[in-house]
Amino acid sequence: MRSMRLRAATACFLALTATASCLAAEPVDTKGPIALQSEGSFFIGGTDRHATGLSGLTTGPDVTREGTITTGQMYVQYQVPAKPTHLPVVMIHGGGLSGQAWETTPDGRMGWSEYFLRGGRPVYLVDQAGRARSGFDATQYNTIKLGETAAKDASPILIIGHEFAWTWFRIGPKFGVPYPDTQFPLAAVDEFYKMWIPDLNAALPADNPSYADVAALSKRIGGAVVMGHSESFMFPERAALADASGVKGMISLESGYACATTFTDQQLTSLAKIPLLIVFADHHADAPEPFGSRWTTSMQQCRDFAAAVSKAGGDVTFMHLPELGIHGNTHMFMLDKNNLRIADLVFDWINKHVEHRRK
């Protein structure tokens, strides 16, 4: 017998037919087999240029210093359920992470990508341009080795160590000490640390190629709800400002600094045409300095951003999980023990604010 997980609005399940106000009713089968119509991967975007520094070797047969390379492309891994019942979702990971962050949790539970798929949604997991399977422009590091470029001009690489991941991302107030109510799967923290990979975004152009790549992807697949997290919090909005034609909904999760940006009235008017969901988790003010101040400032800036889009006529929802009675979540709440409960809230929002609107 299949185990069914009832979505948050269980009372709604009692209704005999799905109505506009009751789109949250469908349960998600989390145990049975998964039936796929198709799956695979492709790249979107990317530009070619002639480059030096294709090898850092100074002797031997593999000294090859020049050639054409492609950078800025975005790796897209996709799965389409056998019977899609909802809009596709594009999931963009945060800083120091890859598309893997949406897959299985560190303790081996189902991640958001599989849950959304099982919920009838085609899922498009990307690696940000400049990260993981999307590659990065490494030529500067070779030309520095060869003495052709000054070392001090190298782009800095962000590497998130264990101590920072614990405190910055709000597992607890001090490395090794969790918040008493934490939802983080503490026993699997060593697996969590393996997720963190070098972040070379500082080497990208100011107009991050991911914005146009996400816009092009959303358009190519006929429209999608676009979801960003942390470093990519504002990527859905940036993609919409590049080309809104494929962006049907914007979901921005737990920003660092992104909401400090000031948008023009014209930009706000454009963004206001697309439903927007912002989600923040717990313990922002409890984080040790300098993180505590950063988080509280960031969340206030995002509230201001939400208000500005709302004022421009937008359909904006700001979810602060503790205000909904959900406590103890970290910055990485898609990995937390209650990750599917939060996914249910996102499902409901999409149903009510994006898909109902489609009709």
Place this chain on the structure above:
Amino acid sequence: MRSMRLRAATACFLALTATASCLAAEPVDTKGPIALQSEGSFFIGGTDRHATGLSGLTTGPDVTREGTITTGQMYVQYQVPAKPTHLPVVMIHGGGLSGQAWETTPDGRMGWSEYFLRGGRPVYLVDQAGRARSGFDATQYNTIKLGETAAKDASPILIIGHEFAWTWFRIGPKFGVPYPDTQFPLAAVDEFYKMWIPDLNAALPADNPSYADVAALSKRIGGAVVMGHSESFMFPERAALADASGVKGMISLESGYACATTFTDQQLTSLAKIPLLIVFADHHADAPEPFGSRWTTSMQQCRDFAAAVSKAGGDVTFMHLPELGIHGNTHMFMLDKNNLRIADLVFDWINKHVEHRRK
């Protein structure tokens, strides 16, 4: 109606029951829905160390230079069919690539990972330790920027440009000119170039962590056929020498230099206990210098290696595709137009040399 692709030994399909000599008979459904028992990802291996150079910044709030990091872990992406009928397969990509190389081809056709999955085999796609979603140790590039390490001591990064990919990997004799019989999907070559990402393997320890990671993975999943390509040609053998308990079959595809290694008699005796398949494609001698000499030398070295394992009592198969009447294949034959035909040969070999042997 579902379209069925018959495997190579179609005559065998006429038999009413699958017999030992007729294990090639099963057709692979390449069009119908895919039914999965489970899917997801995890990391295997990895070691922790205290490191400096976690940031290349010299000012601002994000100057964070020390901490604990994990490196050497291997990202593993897996899918288990609803009804597995064969041993799992571990697929390891080559240099400058990621696990993506086994997925969809540049022109959007089914890659080997989906084909093996549809053939009833649990598939474990990895990103080599030090690549893509497995991350890499980037601290040296930050300490060089900060003047703490000499630039000349940096590990060189291999970046494979378009011109090299075309000639080295035997699409044609000269950049832009294909071999007349090439099986490469030429119209999609721009998508092919997007697959190539920086290769930082020169920064890895001499005892590449991928060897132990692949051995541990194969053991963890209860035994697997392990497949390496190009840079990872000899990874199945290296994994078996690290811990043979999970390595049920070794498949080594298109080596560069790996077969130049000399193994001890004891090592050869160990390797001889596991069935071994080596596959080389076409146009080695036709490649422009210095590649032509390298490929022909490499193939001869691999023939010598195969002979040595065979002499030690091993069950060794050496497939040179042109000798089987299959012409025009590149180094990246898992992406070529006839990629599934070659997969069929691999299926047959596994059936006859690894799985039949199990009974």
